[in-house]
Amino acid sequence: MFEKFTQDARAVVRGAVAHADRTGAAAAGEPELLLALLDRTDSPAAVALGALGVHERRQSVADALAAVRRRGGVSSADAAALAGLGIDVEEIVARVEREHGVGALAAAEPAGRRKRVRGSLTAEAKSVLERSLRIALGRGDRHIGDEHLLIALTAGTGPAAAVLADHGVTHDAVLRVLARAAAGG
Numbered sequence: 446m447f448e449k450f451t452q453d454a455r456a457v458v459r460g461a462v463a464h465a466d467r468t469g470a471a472a473a474g475e476p477e478l479l480l481a482l483l484d485r486t487d488s489p490a491a492v493a494l495g496a497l498g499v500h501e502r503r504q505s506v507a508d509a510l511a512a513v514r515r516r517g518g519v520s521s522a523d524a525a526a527l528a529g530l531g532i533d534v535e536e537i538v539a540r541v542e543r544e545h546g547v548g549a550l551a552a553a554e555p556a557g558r559r560k561r562v563r564g565s566l567t568a569e570a571k572s573v574l575e576r577s578l579r580i581a582l583g584r585g586d587r588h589i590g591d592e593h594l595l596i597a598l599t600a601g602t603g604p605a606a607a608v609l610a611d612h613g614v615t616h617d618a619v620l621r622v623l624a625r626a627a628a629g630g
Contacts, residue, residue: 449578453488453591457481461570468514474567475598475605476510482595483507489592493622497614509608517550520607573597573605592623 450458458473460481465473483503485491494500513520516538519527524534541550566574576597581589598605599616609615 449581449587449589451588451590453485453490454577454589454594457485457490457591457594458566458574460484461566470514472565472567472570474570475573475601475603476514476608478570478573478594479510479598479605479608480507482591482598485591489590489623489626490595491591492626493592493595493619494614496622496626497618499609499612499614502612506608506612509611510604513604513608515550518604520604521611522607569601569603573601573603576600595619596623 447455447458457478458481461473461477464470464477464480468477470477482490483494483499483506485494491500499506509521516524516534519534527534538550573594574597577589577593580596580600581587581593584593586593596616596619599609599614599619600606606616
């Protein structure tokens with residue numbers, strides 16, 4: 446499948462792995478894919494994210510992704526839903542961090558596992574790549590570009606889609622902006 450990736454899409458995957466290395470994550474996941482997409486400046490996904498105002502809010506997106514990671518993958522929407530049930534996710538995180546140290550739920554290496562293989566992706570990130578292939582095929586494209594990765598991220602229910610939605614970026618909005626760009630407008 447990777448041979449169908451454009452240079453932009455390959456750069457996103459490499460960038461995601463680099464983000465994981467910098468943060469000490471066990472593997473590159475959806476948050477790292479989104480951060481790598483935000484690093485792009487002259488590609489179809491970069492144009493779409495720029496048109497949706499995400500580049501101007503990059504730091505806010507990065508902070509939100511870090512918060513999700515700190516909470517062990519629990520999105521703001523999930524935390525709000527749990528709060529409705531009387532469960533204070535922030536209090537739970539604080540208790541865990543008091544006992545086990547800051548960032549314990551965002552552990553760089555899961556307990557009992559070997560050190561990660563350089564360049565590995567989480568199952569969720571692999572799912573995004575597979576979804577991007579299905580999206581490209583469904584659109585009749587012969588390649589997988591970074592725009593397909595962006596569509597795949599927003600089509601999912603993971604942390605990247607949740608953070609983007611919190612910033613007003615939905616799957617439908619991404620599709621509209623990409624369609625307008627393809628039509629030359």
